Amino acid sequence: MRPKATLKQIAKELNVSVSTVSKALSNSPEISEPTKIKVQEFAKLKNYKPNNIAVNLKSKRSKTIGVIIPNILNPFFAKVFSGIEKTANERGYNVITCITNESLKKEIHTMDMLSNGTIDGFILSISQETQKEHEIKHFKEAIADDIPIVMFDRISTDVNCDKVIVDDFDSAVHAVTHLVKTGCKRIALVSNIDNLSVGELRAEGYLKALEDNNIKIDESLILRVNSDEEFDEKFPGFFDVKGKKIDGVFALEEHASVTAMKAVLKGGFKIPEDIQLIGFADGVWSRRLTPSLSTVSQHGPEIGEAAAELLIDRLEDKSEDGPEYQTRIIKTELRQRESTRKL
Amino acid sequence: MRPKATLKQIAKELNVSVSTVSKALSNSPEISEPTKIKVQEFAKLKNYKPNNIAVNLKSKRSKTIGVIIPNILNPFFAKVFSGIEKTANERGYNVITCITNESLKKEIHTMDMLSNGTIDGFILSISQETQKEHEIKHFKEAIADDIPIVMFDRISTDVNCDKVIVDDFDSAVHAVTHLVKTGCKRIALVSNIDNLSVGELRAEGYLKALEDNNIKIDESLILRVNSDEEFDEKFPGFFDVKGKKIDGVFALEEHASVTAMKAVLKGGFKIPEDIQLIGFADGVWSRRLTPSLSTVSQHGPEIGEAAAELLIDRLEDKSEDGPEYQTRIIKTELRQRESTRKL
DNA sequence: ACACTAAACGCAAACGTGTGAGTTAATTAG
DNA sequence: CTAATTAACTCACACGTTTGCGTTTAGTGT
Numbered sequence: 001m002r003p004k005a006t007l008k009q010i011a012k013e014l015n016v017s018v019s020t021v022s023k024a025l026s027n028s029p030e031i032s033e034p035t036k037i038k039v040q041e042f043a044k045l046k047n048y049k050p051n052n053i054a055v056n057l058k059s060k061r062s063k064t065i066g067v068i069i070p071n072i073l074n075p076f077f078a079k080v081f082s083g084i085e086k087t088a089n090e091r092g093y094n095v096i097t098c099i100t101n102e103s104l105k106k107e108i109h110t111m112d113m114l115s116n117g118t119i120d121g122f123i124l125s126i127s128q129e130t131q132k133e134h135e136i137k138h139f140k141e142a143i144a145d146d147i148p149i150v151m152f153d154r155i156s157t158d159v160n161c162d163k164v165i166v167d168d169f170d171s172a173v174h175a176v177t178h179l180v181k182t183g184c185k186r187i188a189l190v191s192n193i194d195n196l197s198v199g200e201l202r203a204e205g206y207l208k209a210l211e212d213n214n215i216k217i218d219e220s221l222i223l224r225v226n227s228d229e230e231f232d233e234k235f236p237g238f239f240d241v242k243g244k245k246i247d248g249v250f251a252l253e254e255h256a257s258v259t260a261m262k263a264v265l266k267g268g269f270k271i272p273e274d275i276q277l278i279g280f281a282d283g284v285w286s287r288r289l290t291p292s293l294s295t296v297s298q299h300g301p302e303i304g305e306a307a308a309e310l311l312i313d314r315l316e317d318k319s320e321d322g323p324e325y326q327t328r329i330i331k332t333e334l335r336q337r338e339s340t341r342k343l
Numbered sequence: 344m345r346p347k348a349t350l351k352q353i354a355k356e357l358n359v360s361v362s363t364v365s366k367a368l369s370n371s372p373e374i375s376e377p378t379k380i381k382v383q384e385f386a387k388l389k390n391y392k393p394n395n396i397a398v399n400l401k402s403k404r405s406k407t408i409g410v411i412i413p414n415i416l417n418p419f420f421a422k423v424f425s426g427i428e429k430t431a432n433e434r435g436y437n438v439i440t441c442i443t444n445e446s447l448k449k450e451i452h453t454m455d456m457l458s459n460g461t462i463d464g465f466i467l468s469i470s471q472e473t474q475k476e477h478e479i480k481h482f483k484e485a486i487a488d489d490i491p492i493v494m495f496d497r498i499s500t501d502v503n504c505d506k507v508i509v510d511d512f513d514s515a516v517h518a519v520t521h522l523v524k525t526g527c528k529r530i531a532l533v534s535n536i537d538n539l540s541v542g543e544l545r546a547e548g549y550l551k552a553l554e555d556n557n558i559k560i561d562e563s564l565i566l567r568v569n570s571d572e573e574f575d576e577k578f579p580g581f582f583d584v585k586g587k588k589i590d591g592v593f594a595l596e597e598h599a600s601v602t603a604m605k606a607v608l609k610g611g612f613k614i615p616e617d618i619q620l621i622g623f624a625d626g627v628w629s630r631r632l633t634p635s636l637s638t639v640s641q642h643g644p645e646i647g648e649a650a651a652e653l654l655i656d657r658l659e660d661k662s663e664d665g666p667e668y669q670t671r672i673i674k675t676e677l678r679q680r681e682s683t684r685k686l
Numbered sequence: 687a688c689a690c691t692a693a694a695c696g697c698a699a700a701c702g703t704g705t706g707a708g709t710t711a712a713t714t715a716g
Numbered sequence: 717c718t719a720a721t722t723a724a725c726t727c728a729c730a731c732g733t734t735t736g737c738g739t740t741t742a743g744t745g746t
Contacts, residue, residue, distance in 0.1 A: 004488075004489075006731095006732060006733090007732065007733070007734095008732075016695080016696085017695070017696045017697075018696090018697095018732090018733085018734095019695080019696065019697075019698090019733095019734080019735075020694085020695060020696070022732095022733065022734060022735085023695090023734090023735085026734085028735095030693085030694065030695075031694070031695075032693075032694055032695085035694080035695085047488075049455075049458065049459040050459065050732080050733070051400075051459060051460045051731090051732050051733075052459040052460045052461045053396055053399045053400045053405060053460045053461070053731085053732080053733095054400055054460075054701090054731070054732035054733045054734090055732080055733060055734085056396045056701095056733095057394075057396045057397055057400050057700095057701050057702070057703095057731090057732080057733075058700080058701055058732085058733050058734055058735095059701085059733090059734085060701070062396060064439070072415070072421050072424060072425055072428075073418065073421050073422065073425060075416065075418075078415050078416050078421055079416065081415060082415050082416060082442055085415075085440065085441065085442050086442075089441070089453075094439050094441075094456075094457070094461065095439060095440055095441075096407070096437050096438060096439050096440075097428065097438055097439075097440045098428065098432070098437075098438075099425055099428050099429075110432075112392075113437075114437070115392065116392040116393065116394055116395040117394045117395045117396045117397075117702090118395045118396070118437065145347075145390075146347075258631055262631075262633065265633075283626075283627075284626075284628075285627075285628070285631075288601055288605075288628075290605065290608075349701095349702060349703090350702065350703065350704095351702075359725080359726090360725070360726045360727080361702090361703085361704095361726090362703095362704080362705075362725080362726065362727075362728095363724085363725060363726075365703065365704060365705085366704085366705085366725090369704085371705095372723095373723085373724065373725075374724070374725075375723075375724055375725085378724080378725085393702080393703070394701090394702050394703070396701085396702080396703095397701075397702035397703045397704090397731090398702085398703060398704085399703095399731095400701090400702080400703075400730095400731050400732070400733095401702085401703055401704055401705095401730080401731055402703095402704085402731090403731070460732090
């Protein structure tokens, strides 16, 4: 292995000072053209790359952002992540990723480990446990330490920072309204994420849409639970199409969507003639299902891109306190496929 | 915002030297018990955390590993990634992630950007374009610069480094043999990843299994292409169950698996009575399909864990050149579900 | 011939930490 | 009572860069 090229090495071999080398490489006008060329060529020959850590130490910025995600196997988060990574790279930033597996403890630990100069800011979506326990001290501490945070999707209204969200409430209103307009009267609501902020907002949107359309809310058509396991346990007892005269289903997450569709098909009902379905979903599932599922698409990559832009803009803002915190809303799209009727 | 606590700050406020503070915090026996306590308590009060960048500069290690993945939306890579992240964190390492989107250029650029002290080593799976063009210079350069690499899944036999792979060849032999043993005589091979090393190995395993079982290879039963798009284009013309008397399908990737199953069902054939299917697949798809798909499971998280262990072991090995490079093989598992008959 | 100027470069400090080699002062042995 | 030992702490340098300022040298004008 060749010894790592450093300014000092190069300086010695060329019989010049370290600062001359540094300035020559950064094209400073202080250095004469001949020496510039000499140094630059020699540096190239030796494959010199400025040691990033030393540069970071000088500049007090790492050009690295910390991304904290509950679960990378969830295709929504994977999509957001790819958006973050893309924008961050375009703007010259690296991305350190941590997966909390929905654990508050890991979330705190991670933020603690990275809040020592390793990263310049965070982009995160709050873990399930954190949302349940309403713990926000670790976020406030980071912000107090001048480490900016951008939250996406699962946010906390109690933390003052930049946020990127989907208009969950409006999306739900829109989707359910579509079901009503196309003839549904008894629309079931199935949620396996009722403990999440987004789950609650979507459920409220469902209620609002029914109210707006003068449909009485029937609690027996609503299943709201907090996990896939609980969902799988209670769904079979809940989902009685014939008995409850269900003619539409609004599902708040992919797992609920798929489970509901399979149950409908198994019951021998026709989609979308007998029953219509709309679900929140970000994976490839919805397209591949037979019939394909109409979904509320959340534009994951755009969310990630917006979050990265927001964070980096703030990091590179020279002014004292930076701009006001803003909440950017990414519009969803109702992707009409085979599980719904046309208007 | 409180000024960032540093050794210097603390030293000044306590009227001791910087080194005293440093040693007190690291519990050096050189420092008396009273001052240790005084310093440690004060540091805690001020929420002091050693600046990671400075520590890295001193130690010449960043305790960070670079992970380069072709596509995080592919559930296989997402699983491997979660395994890497888990083990890395357990062993005190951070993970910087880059997504190449199968681009050679991005792969080279990424490795270049990170090979300056930012990371101590790489874990990567080679992009499609890189495999196609057999470009390996950037890997060799990193290794020459003393930055170890661990490759997983899509590897290059021409690069001398640690590797973690699935026994693709044997897995394919095993899967196809299972189809034969359970009565299949005309087994179709469908691949949308023929340009990848793993695709080739799996295809060879298919051929070997037929040969071992004295079944003549029928080229008309084999479809090997290089992308999802090409696959979707050629598959309909290729897949003629009745005309070709196909009674089994071996699919080399999730997309091919799902497409084949949908075609079989659409053709009105019964699974597994008329046709059996086995596919490589890592997503949730296989379980959720109706009928559920029998798969060759690749144990993604274990692959990631093994790769991280291998890399970190090498990074922390003090000896001159480290241990011999090894290739670790993670066993696959044939998950028998509803698309195959029992033996 | 002398002062002045500008070009080209070197010096040294700084970022924050860690560490071996001094430097004190107090204790102990002879 | 002096010399050796030890405890407790400080100094100074190093890691690799960057950068303002000081220094040298040569060139210019008068």
